[in-house]
Amino acid sequence: MIEKREHPQIQLVAIDLDGTLLRSDKTISTVNRASISEAVRSHIHVVLATGRPFSHVKPYIEQLNLKTYLVTANGAEIYDQDHRCIARHAMEPNQILSLAAVAGKADSEYWVLSEDELYQNELPDHVHDITWLKFGYKPGTEEGANRIRKMIQSFDGLEVTNTIPSNLEVNAKGVHKASGIKLVCEKLHVPMEQVMAIGDALNDLELIQQAGIGVAMGNAQEIVKMKADAVTACNDEDGVAKALSAYLFGGNVLI
Secondary structure, eight states, rough: OOOOOOOOOOEEEOOOOOIIITTSSSOOHHHHHHHHHHHHHOOOEEEEEEEGGGGGTTTHHHHHHSOOOOGGGGGGGEETTTEEEEEEOOOHHHHHHHHHHHHHTTOOEEEEEESSOOOEEEEOGGGGSOEEEEEEEEESSSHHHHHHHHTTOOOEEEEOOOOOOTTTEEEEOSSSSHHHHHHHHHHTTTTTGGEEEEEEEEEEEEHHSSEEEEOOOTTSOOHHHHHHSEEOGGGGHHHHHHHHHHHHHHOOOOO
């Protein structure tokens, strides 16, 4: 456990979904829901920052009754309180073609997220007519993911992360959850120093490092724990609620 340190007043909490707010069964616990509701009642902005597309996040937004900004696709799309997309950061079609070619060489499954659709293991004929948001590899092993990372490390204009060690996610250079939250902060006039970020994977790392307080889940990847200011309990043990308690509501411990 990393002990809680002194921090500025938190005005915004950015929370990842998978491996963080969501339990292993992809549900939100009653304890986490109650803690988020308490934060909202305390006039704290609660913003979900996820690798998922908007359509895969909306049910959780409705469940939590959140009426705030939303960062999706690792920062490739930002939505306002009325669920209108206010910013979109696309990848170049040629980048998508090059990444798909690597998947073939590495014998890896892949998926590609467009503005409107998710494609799996096959690209449409009209690649250059589509707005592409994110590319993902699913080699199935950490060794396979590391091999692909080496294959694409010389490619220009890419931001490479993961959600688990056995996959890779690719966005346009400079597009990540931190860039998305920075835009939200500009809209809400909240300095990044007054942001708390909670996450578990490499696609959360940039945000955890740039936020005023970065909290890693107990189930987070080791590099995320090392770079975070504090470590809370795992996603199946209400780690989000415990982090909110520690930093917003006067609790003393995270685990």
